[in-house]
Amino acid sequence: MERLQKVIARAGIASRRKSEELIKEGRVKVNGKVVTELGVKVSPSDKVEVNEIQIEKEEPVYFLLYKPRGVISSVSDDKGRKVVTDFFSHFKERIFPVGRLDYDTSGLLLLTNDGEFANLLMHPKNELDKVYVAKIKGIPLRENLRKLEKGIRLEDGKTAPAKVNLLSVDKKKQTAIVEITIHEGRNRQVRRMFEAIGNEVLKLKRERYGFLTLNGLKTGEARELTPHEVKQLRALALDKLKKKS
The missing domain is CATH 3.10.290.10 (RNA-binding S4 domain)
Known part of the structure; x- marks a missing residue:
């Protein structure tokens, strides 16, 4: 409904x-x-x-976009900046993003015209994994990464436990690449989590959402989800909600 x-x-x-x-x-x-x-x-x-x-009701459509940096996760912008729906101007359907990625964050973003589907995925109790790769300033201490794994206190409350994997360090440039998996969707959450342990995020990309990845896509490219992927996502989200109820 x-x-x-x-x-x-x-x-x-x-x-x-x-x-x-x-x-x-x-x-x-x-x-x-x-x-x-x-x-x-x-x-x-x-x-x-x-x-x-x-009125003629539109058939539901579901897309996966590799969002570039410098694009707004919205259907319009009062400042005239590029928005994610600009990549779908050749489609007649009125689609919108499922959740959001920050202006300076790239990576996997879903778009649809199915409000029920979008609300299911964005439900606060929904715990679908979101995997990010962050390039950060400074080399994080192992004890600080453990704080992220346990959940860290931010101004809007403590985060849920995260999975953290230090991928590489550059001692000369004093930077590091860290993979972090969360399932919450707070505003600028990953950036704020790293700031809380003293590391500024220089670049951030969402590489996975649930079981979906960016495989085969270049930045700015999109593909339609298969019916099986849509069914799988819906079933996964419903299963997570049942376990939390």
Whole structure:
């Protein structure tokens, strides 16, 4: 079930805000009845009409993007910067990112027009692994990396335990490459975790999300998920939620 204004917006009739206005003005019908309340939710089987014309619901689509650095994880930007949906301008579907990657972070990002699927993956209790590779300033002490593994206190609370693997060090440049696996999705979380142990993140890339990887893709490239991958992701997410309930 999805909010009526979302369904109208996804069909390309109007923006979300304009769709809300259409509902309040009594110009929207659901199964033949005028609806003027914004809280109404509809299912894929419901008949939705705007100005007496039945809308065509889009087929759900699912994409994996290798997001470059310097791109906003949004559908628009008031400063005119490049956004992730710019890579899909040739598709008619109104897609949006599942979660986000920071402006300066590259790597794996999912996009879809399936709100239910996106909400499932972004659920706070969902513990799908997200694997990042960070180039950091300074060579971290083993005891500090263990702090990340146990969970470290940030201004918005303690992080869940992480998996940390020191991949390489450059003693001359005083930098290190570290792989870190988390399952939370707080704002700038990986960068803040390293800052908390005294290491600034110079470069950050998300290499894996659940079982999905960037294999075969170059930065800025995307591919459609296979039906099997979508089914697998949904099943994995539901399994994680059941275990947390």
